[in-house]
Amino acid sequence: MISVQEATAIIAQYIVPCPIESVSLEQSLGRILAEDLCADRPFPPFDRVTMDGIAIRYADFAAGQRHFPILGIQAAGTPETLFEKAGGAMEVMTGAVLPKGADTVIRYEDLKINNDIAQVMIDTIVSCQNIHPMASDKKTGDLLLPSGVKLHPAAIGTAATIGKSVLKVKKMPMVAVISTGDELVEVGETPLAHQIRRSNVYVVQAILKQIGVSSKRFHLIDNQEVIKKELKKILKKYPIVILSGAVSEGKFDFLPAALQDLGVIKRFHKVAQRPGKPFWFGTLGFDDTVEKQIDNQCVVFALPGNPVSTTVCAYKYVLPYLQACTGLIPKPPYARLASDFSFTPKLNYFLPVYVYSHSDGFLEAIPQVGQGSGDLSNLNRANGWLELPADQNLFKKGSVFPLITY
Amino acid sequence: MISVQEATAIIAQYIVPCPIESVSLEQSLGRILAEDLCADRPFPPFDRVTMDGIAIRYADFAAGQRHFPILGIQAAGTPETLFEKAGGAMEVMTGAVLPKGADTVIRYEDLKINNDIAQVMIDTIVSCQNIHPMASDKKTGDLLLPSGVKLHPAAIGTAATIGKSVLKVKKMPMVAVISTGDELVEVGETPLAHQIRRSNVYVVQAILKQIGVSSKRFHLIDNQEVIKKELKKILKKYPIVILSGAVSEGKFDFLPAALQDLGVIKRFHKVAQRPGKPFWFGTLGFDDTVEKQIDNQCVVFALPGNPVSTTVCAYKYVLPYLQACTGLIPKPPYARLASDFSFTPKLNYFLPVYVYSHSDGFLEAIPQVGQGSGDLSNLNRANGWLELPADQNLFKKGSVFPLITY
Numbered sequence: 034m035i036s037v038q039e040a041t042a043i044i045a046q047y048i049v050p051c052p053i054e055s056v057s058l059e060q061s062l063g064r065i066l067a068e069d070l071c072a073d074r075p076f077p078p079f080d081r082v083t084m085d086g087i088a089i090r091y092a093d094f095a096a097g098q099r100h101f102p103i104l105g106i107q108a109a110g111t112p113e114t115l116f117e118k119a120g121g122a123m124e125v126m127t128g129a130v131l132p133k134g135a136d137t138v139i140r141y142e143d144l145k146i147n148n149d150i151a152q153v154m155i156d157t158i159v160s161c162q163n164i165h166p167m168a169s170d171k172k173t174g175d176l177l178l179p180s181g182v183k184l185h186p187a188a189i190g191t192a193a194t195i196g197k198s199v200l201k202v203k204k205m206p207m208v209a210v211i212s213t214g215d216e217l218v219e220v221g222e223t224p225l226a227h228q229i230r231r232s233n234v235y236v237v238q239a240i241l242k243q244i245g246v247s248s249k250r251f252h253l254i255d256n257q258e259v260i261k262k263e264l265k266k267i268l269k270k271y272p273i274v275i276l277s278g279a280v281s282e283g284k285f286d287f288l289p290a291a292l293q294d295l296g297v298i299k300r301f302h303k304v305a306q307r308p309g310k311p312f313w314f315g316t317l318g319f320d321d322t323v324e325k326q327i328d329n330q331c332v333v334f335a336l337p338g339n340p341v342s343t344t345v346c347a348y349k350y351v352l353p354y355l356q357a358c359t360g361l362i363p364k365p366p367y368a369r370l371a372s373d374f375s376f377t378p379k380l381n382y383f384l385p386v387y388v389y390s391h392s393d394g395f396l397e398a399i400p401q402v403g404q405g406s407g408d409l410s411n412l413n414r415a416n417g418w419l420e421l422p423a424d425q426n427l428f429k430k431g432s433v434f435p436l437i438t439y
Numbered sequence: 440m441i442s443v444q445e446a447t448a449i450i451a452q453y454i455v456p457c458p459i460e461s462v463s464l465e466q467s468l469g470r471i472l473a474e475d476l477c478a479d480r481p482f483p484p485f486d487r488v489t490m491d492g493i494a495i496r497y498a499d500f501a502a503g504q505r506h507f508p509i510l511g512i513q514a515a516g517t518p519e520t521l522f523e524k525a526g527g528a529m530e531v532m533t534g535a536v537l538p539k540g541a542d543t544v545i546r547y548e549d550l551k552i553n554n555d556i557a558q559v560m561i562d563t564i565v566s567c568q569n570i571h572p573m574a575s576d577k578k579t580g581d582l583l584l585p586s587g588v589k590l591h592p593a594a595i596g597t598a599a600t601i602g603k604s605v606l607k608v609k610k611m612p613m614v615a616v617i618s619t620g621d622e623l624v625e626v627g628e629t630p631l632a633h634q635i636r637r638s639n640v641y642v643v644q645a646i647l648k649q650i651g652v653s654s655k656r657f658h659l660i661d662n663q664e665v666i667k668k669e670l671k672k673i674l675k676k677y678p679i680v681i682l683s684g685a686v687s688e689g690k691f692d693f694l695p696a697a698l699q700d701l702g703v704i705k706r707f708h709k710v711a712q713r714p715g716k717p718f719w720f721g722t723l724g725f726d727d728t729v730e731k732q733i734d735n736q737c738v739v740f741a742l743p744g745n746p747v748s749t750t751v752c753a754y755k756y757v758l759p760y761l762q763a764c765t766g767l768i769p770k771p772p773y774a775r776l777a778s779d780f781s782f783t784p785k786l787n788y789f790l791p792v793y794v795y796s797h798s799d800g801f802l803e804a805i806p807q808v809g810q811g812s813g814d815l816s817n818l819n820r821a822n823g824w825l826e827l828p829a830d831q832n833l834f835k836k837g838s839v840f841p842l843i844t845y
Contacts, residue, residue, distance in 0.1 A: 058626060058641060059641070059644070062645045062648055062649070072816075074630075076814075076815070076816055077635075077813060078630070078632065078635065079632060079633060081813065083745075083811070083812075083813065085692075108621070108661070109620055109621065109622040109661075110620055110621030110622030110623070110633065110634060110661065111621070111622075111633060112631065112632065112633045113632065113633055126692075127744070127745075128620065128622055128684075128744065129622075129633075130632070130633045165810070165811070165813045169810060170809070170810050170813075170814045170815075170816050170817070171816050177816050177819060178819050182819075185645075185822070185845050186642045186643075186645035186646045186649070186750065186845055187642060187750055187815070187818035187819060187845060188818075188819055189641050189642060189645045190638040190639065190641055190642035190645075190746055190750070190815055190818070191638070191815060191816065191818070191819055192641075193626045193636055193637060193638035193641045193642075194635065194636055194638045194746075194815060195636075196626055196627065196628075196629070196636055197626070198626045198627045214515055214516055214534065215514070215515065215516030215517070216515040216516030216517075216534055216535075217516070220464060220599045220602055220603070220604045221602065221604045222602075223602070224480075224484070225518065226484065226485060226518065226519065226536070227485060227516065227517060227518045227519055227535075227536045228516065229483075229484065229600065230599055230600055230601075230602055231599060232596040232597075232599035232600040233596065235464060235465070235595050235596055235598075235599040236592045236593060236595060236596035236599075237592075238465070239468045239591075239592035239595045239596075240592045242468055243468070243592070255514070255515075255516065278534075286491075286532075338533070338534065339489075339533075340596055340600075344592065344593055344596070364795075364796070365796075366796030367796050367797070367798050367799070367800050368800060369800040389770075390770070390771075390772030390773050390802065390842075391773070392773050392839070393773070393839060394773050394774060394775040394801045394802060394839035395800045395801055396796070396800060396802065403576070404571065404575060404576050405489070405571065406489075407483060407487060407489065407571045407576075408482075408576045409482070409576075409593070409596055409597060409600060410478075410482055410576050410577050410583050410597065411576070412593035412594075412596070412597070413583060413584050413588075413593060413594055413597055416591070433798065433799060433800035436796075439591050439592055439593060
């Protein structure tokens with residue numbers, strides 16, 4: 034049995050960088066940028082007026098002039114006008130180009146205007162005030178957003194500003210999400226006493242959807258031949274396969290054997306953690322020494338079938354793996370334990386917690402201990418897990434641990 | 440000029456509860472649940488085996504029996520079998536129904552099996568061990584998820600488990616997002632020297648999309664008659680209208696006048712904050728004493744046109760308003776200021792920050808002071824704002840303030 038850290042390190046060896054595709058600006062929210070975005074022109078592109086008022090020459094004001102004849106109007110969206118006459122003023126609007134020859138803007142609030150004469154009502158002004166100078170934010174060619182960032186709303190604004198109506202982004206892989214076990218019936222069906230409805234596949238699909246990954250659902254019955262035949266088709270088509278259930282050591286846990294028959298090499302089975310200990314991970318096509326039945330690369334996460342185990346493993350291993358394939362290496366946040374907690378087995382324990390932002394600036398995690406890995410309903414009281422290390426037994430109130438949230 | 444707190448309180452008076460619609464389970468991620476979800480059967484629905492091994496009667500073990508003849512197999516997904524013979528055992532698989540008559544499960548790791556006789560290799564076992572008892576998590580009818588929660592992946596698993604292939608959720612309103620100003624050209628066009636591309640509308644649409652709200656883009660040119668005519672059509676069709684630009688006091692800021700001509704009542708104009716001071720907010724059809732030109736209700740957020748101002752106001756006012764319409768009252772998180780900062784005007788200052796989860800458990804906010812409300816590129820260095828109060832000038836390193844993130 035390996036540690037959580039070892040499992041994470043092994044999975045990281047099989048990261049496959051995502052290819053690149055082009056999407057429209059409107060479709061790019063949340064995607065991972067796959068090109069550098071640079072300024073196509075200076076930011077701002079001209080000396081930009083930042084207040085409604087009048088534009089003058091500072092030298093005139095400094096020489097004592099306080100009454101300025103208004104020569105015209107410079108609105109936003111009109112070409113730069115010539116500031117024709119020394120001692121004059123132009124009315125200017127926020128966002129307008131500063132008229133050529135003017136160098137200072139005085140806002141309406143500091144003026145009295147009568148018969149097209151603006152009288153300055155204040156004693157001091159600063160040269161070049163109320164102007165956002167051309168290129169003061171960015172010069173042409175300056176890097177605005179590097180390849181690899183996740184496109185948030187402000188980034189989309191940046192892309193729009195430089196004219197990128199189409200963006201290069203990382204293409205997310207298509208994932209197969211497979212349930213196993215004859216005890217499962219469809220969500221729309223009424224289960225018999227010994228049956229339950231499929232739920233893990235919906236949870237995994239929703240987790241993937243949170244990072245923009247599409248997936249297709251499958252179900253495999255508990256029959257060695259059927260499992261092998263169906264898995265072969267799926268492995269040919271999907272670069273990432275997530276299975277739920279059928280990886281412990283019972284008589285009907287056919288999956289590990291079927292996967293290995295198909296050339297999927299087991300990289301580990303069982304991790305020193307609770308829940309999720311029977312987690313099995315394998316790869317296909319990453320090792321040339323193995324005879325290939327299937328001519329492509331595939332990574333297989335076979336997650337334990339208990340609902341909490343499936344959910345923890347999907348967040349802890351599958352999600353970071355997919356993010357790493359896009360180039361993102363997200364760091365987990367940290368949270369403070371709100372009460373003492375003890376756990377004696379030498380396993381990493383994923384403690385269900387309700388986490389919230391305390392007004393003292395800490396993320397505070399309140400333990401929500403449920404009834405173990407089968408207790409799906411407890412996941413609704415919690416909103417994440419604290420990752421408690423295997424080498425401690427007692428976890429004191431106020432101590433801080435890595436956090437996984439959903 | 441009113442305070443940020445007053446502006447927030449005024450907007451809250453015009454919350455319109457969203458209607459309810461039905462969506463498929465697969466489409467429900469991130470939506471707001473509009474019905475209580477209750478257990479349709481006990482959780483778990485039967486005494487559920489949690490380890491692969493054998494099921495026995497504890498009384499036999501307590502009486503000294505250590506060798507158990509295996510009478511059959513109880514797999515997951517098969518109906519409950521009868522435990523036929525005292526002193527015997529049934530092989531059982533994880534997820535299976537506990538065979539009738541058995542009360543304790545011993546895992547394979549603690550057994551030696553030869554010729555269908557299981558020998559127990561440990562000295563102590565606990566009565567009822569390795570069984571998840573029927574109804575121990577939830578009883579039939581117990582509330583699992585209350586109306587009003589946001590559907591996260593685990594909640595979707597809960598819905599699947601109780602057979603909800605269709606869910607009642609809050610129907611999100613359709614929003615009109617309108618840019619104004621003759622200085623704007625389309626993203627795909629090459630602007631002249633005095634022009635810039637439309638970007639604010641894309642930012643606002645992306646912010647809305649983050650909470651599942653669809654919107655349509657419009658553009659209004661700087662012409663009083665055209666503005667009035669177009670706005671009238673939009674106000675008739677969209678319950679929420681977001682405008683960007685044209686709300687300060689310049690000669691070409693026609694919007695407030697046009698809105699009031701159309702019966703939109705100004706609720707406030709100007710908020711003591713930076714950026715975003717010229718923010719204008721109005722409503723249509725909430726006051727019966729006003730003669731109606733348009734026969735419906737509409738809430739109008741007219742945001743200042745500087746890119747940072749638009750973005751801050753959308754996150755600070757529009758997003759919480761829409762969430763409140765769905766029934767969510769999100770609490771902002773808090774973050775710790777990473778360095779001293781001073782700001783003297785008597786305004787709420789939204790300080791751009793890069794926030795991250797420090798390993799000491801704090802959310803740590805590093806100031807990223809840009810060049811003011813026109814500096815769109817600075818939004819890419821930051822990932823949120825600290826909301827600094829208006830009644831302080833000096834903000835000390837280590838102090839904690841509310842945070843807005845994107």
